Amino acid sequence: MKRTVSRKIKERIIETGLFLCALSSVFITLSIVVILTYESYGFFKEVSVVEFFTGTTWTPLFAEPKFGILPLVSGTLLITAISLMVALPVGLISAIYLSEYAPHKLRETIKPVLELLAAVPTVVYGYFALLFLTPLLQKILPDLSGFNAISPGIIMGVMIVPYVSSVSEDAMKAVPMYIREGSYAMGATKLQTAFKVVIPSAFSGIAAAFIMGISRAIGETMVVAIAAGMMPNFTINPMEPVQTLTSYIVQVSLGDVPHGTIEYKTIFAAGMVLFLMTLFFNIIGFWLRKRIREAY
Amino acid sequence: MQNIEHRAQSTDIKKRIALNKLWDYIFLATGLVSTLAGLVLLFALMTNLFIDGSQRLSYKFLTAFPSRFPEEAGILSAWVGTFLLMLVTAFAAIPLGVAAGIYLEEYAGKNWLTDIIEINIANLAGVPSIIYGLLALGMFVYFFKFGESVLTGGLALALLILPMVIMATREAIRAIPNSIREASYALGATKWQTVWWHIIPYSTGGILTGIIIGLSRAIGETAPIITVGALTFIAFLPAAPVSAEFPFISFKWLFDPFTVMPIQIFNWVSRPQQGFHINAAAAGIVLLCMTLFMNAAAIYIRYKFRKRIKW
Numbered sequence: 001m002k003r004t005v006s007r008k009i010k011e012r013i014i015e016t017g018l019f020l021c022a023l024s025s026v027f028i029t030l031s032i033v034v035i036l037t038y039e040s041y042g043f044f045k046e047v048s049v050v051e052f053f054t055g056t057t058w059t060p061l062f063a064e065p066k067f068g069i070l071p072l073v074s075g076t077l078l079i080t081a082i083s084l085m086v087a088l089p090v091g092l093i094s095a096i097y098l099s100e101y102a103p104h105k106l107r108e109t110i111k112p113v114l115e116l117l118a119a120v121p122t123v124v125y126g127y128f129a130l131l132f133l134t135p136l137l138q139k140i141l142p143d144l145s146g147f148n149a150i151s152p153g154i155i156m157g158v159m160i161v162p163y164v165s166s167v168s169e170d171a172m173k174a175v176p177m178y179i180r181e182g183s184y185a186m187g188a189t190k191l192q193t194a195f196k197v198v199i200p201s202a203f204s205g206i207a208a209a210f211i212m213g214i215s216r217a218i219g220e221t222m223v224v225a226i227a228a229g230m231m232p233n234f235t236i237n238p239m240e241p242v243q244t245l246t247s248y249i250v251q252v253s254l255g256d257v258p259h260g261t262i263e264y265k266t267i268f269a270a271g272m273v274l275f276l277m278t279l280f281f282n283i284i285g286f287w288l289r290k291r292i293r294e295a296y
Numbered sequence: 297m298q299n300i301e302h303r304a305q306s307t308d309i310k311k312r313i314a315l316n317k318l319w320d321y322i323f324l325a326t327g328l329v330s331t332l333a334g335l336v337l338l339f340a341l342m343t344n345l346f347i348d349g350s351q352r353l354s355y356k357f358l359t360a361f362p363s364r365f366p367e368e369a370g371i372l373s374a375w376v377g378t379f380l381l382m383l384v385t386a387f388a389a390i391p392l393g394v395a396a397g398i399y400l401e402e403y404a405g406k407n408w409l410t411d412i413i414e415i416n417i418a419n420l421a422g423v424p425s426i427i428y429g430l431l432a433l434g435m436f437v438y439f440f441k442f443g444e445s446v447l448t449g450g451l452a453l454a455l456l457i458l459p460m461v462i463m464a465t466r467e468a469i470r471a472i473p474n475s476i477r478e479a480s481y482a483l484g485a486t487k488w489q490t491v492w493w494h495i496i497p498y499s500t501g502g503i504l505t506g507i508i509i510g511l512s513r514a515i516g517e518t519a520p521i522i523t524v525g526a527l528t529f530i531a532f533l534p535a536a537p538v539s540a541e542f543p544f545i546s547f548k549w550l551f552d553p554f555t556v557m558p559i560q561i562f563n564w565v566s567r568p569q570q571g572f573h574i575n576a577a578a579a580g581i582v583l584l585c586m587t588l589f590m591n592a593a594a595i596y597i598r599y600k601f602r603k604r605i606k607w
Contacts, residue, residue: 021395035434090330097327121516123558128341191320219424221519253523271430282422
């Protein structure tokens with residue numbers, strides 16, 4: 001009798017402990033929100049919200065600081081757009097190839113290798129962008145500056161390809177075989193089946209892959225910090241140096257910024273904008289993935 | 297008359313079939329090229345890195361501190377820092393992540409709280425790594441006053457890979473058939489006994505794979521470590537964890553400043569001199585070998601455990 005009681009107590013204690021571990025993940029999110037909000041709140045006591053979101057000059061480290069976030073946002077979006085121009089077509093085509101055309105053996109060998117691509121540290125990709133791709137591009141475009149948006153954008157695209165292709169391929173693999181067979185029975189080729197039957201059926205999953213790719217590109221830091229230059233630049237010209245939200249945070253962190261100053265608070269304000277942007281895309285992606293799970 | 301029309305139609309169809317087949321082949325070629333393009337490009341980049349960096353790789357490079365002169369600089373403080381950081385990360389992330397994974401798979405009921413935890417973990421996996429750096433800066437550096445130390449850096453990376461560890465644990469546990477649990481309960485085992493003696497041993501392979509892949513990602517992370525204020529130039533090592541005098545084990549190293557491999561590479565890449573770029577490439581080779589080795593180990597473990605356990 002006594003043994004069962006002590007056993008039950010022990011079980012309860014263990015269960016509670018495990019539950020607290022699981023709950024800790026919620027506390028991580030909460031602490032992110034609290035810290036970003038708290039420090040941004042301090043920032044917005046000194047800088048007006050309107051200036052922050054509409055100003056086109058970002059010079060918080062100058063003697064006469066200006067706090068307009070738009071150059072950082074435009075830099076982030078510019079590099080994201082360039083990387084997506086590489087990642088989306090290449091990722092989608094190779095996903096279709098792997099899911100619909102490739103022989104089983106080839107797929108089984110290529111998939112792990114693509115996963116290895118994702119394991120390469122981003123700082124190494126940054127090295128490639130600055131010291132390999134930029135000099136190469138300068139041979140084609142002579143007036144390209146040493147730091148620019150296009151080179152890190154392309155490298156980041158290459159970095160995201162495995163991610164986009166593997167998630168889209170999973171979505172296409174989840175489309176039941178009989179749907180394809182129906183299409184083949186009507187005399188459609190593989191290509192027609194892929195584009196008119198498989199892609200529409202797997203649309204939610206492919207869209208989720210794209211959205212997650214966008215979110216990754218927005219949050220990527222080191223490639224941009226190394227190869228894009230650290231110049232807040234309100235431009236859509238990919239040949240010029242730019243600064244993104246992430247690389248601004250890196251730039252300030254590298255220097256010696258004292259705790260509690262306005263410069264210190266700017267990185268949290270920039271982080272807040274970054275967090276909200278990625279959160280927006282993550283929520284859409286999450287919702288889309290949930291839809292595929294319900295579809296079949 | 298009708299015959300001719302019929303023939304014309306059939307050549308029409310034949311043409312269309314030929315055209316469709318042609319498009320099919322064109323796409324086949326495009327698909328193969330774009331799938332391999334990434335791999336070929338990566339191979340070219342790696343070759344480039346190896347050609348640039350191999351001239352600097354030597355025993356001296358691994359055992360020297362950073363220096364103002366590229367030929368004399370080395371990565372001793374960087375790889376020691378990386379190693380210590382991984383130690384802290386593993387100690388923090390593994391118990392927490394595995395426990396959370398076990399709870400969600402074996403204990404959690406279907407209710408709103410479980411839903412929140414699950415959505416939250418999926419969301420955490422998509423938060424940019426630099427945000428974890430800001431979290432660690434606000435929480436560990438200034439709130440808990442750990443300073444810009446090994447402990448802060450390790451905990452920041454632990455938070456970063458926590459979702460990966462949780463997801464890997466859950467996937468590994470989900471692969472265990474229910475009959476195993478039922479057999480254990482039938483013999484009078486409690487829930488925890490079942491978990492401890494059956495669920496954990498059978499899922500070790502999958503969990504280990506997830507942990508190693510998580511750590512290999514943490515090893516290459518730069519952004520959160522820069523944010524918590526790791527230094528870029530460190531010409532000393534953290535305090536030794538063991539000493540000859542009482543009490544023999546010291547935890548002072550946890551609170552020492554540090555640098556890690558990716559930061560050292562970043563620092564060298566950012567300098568204008570060619571000599572430092574060579575150093576960056578050499579350190580890049582070392583870092584790349586570490587991550588690829590870890591990933592290969594993960595793939596091997598997954599393969600080995602899959603072979604050993606057959607339901």
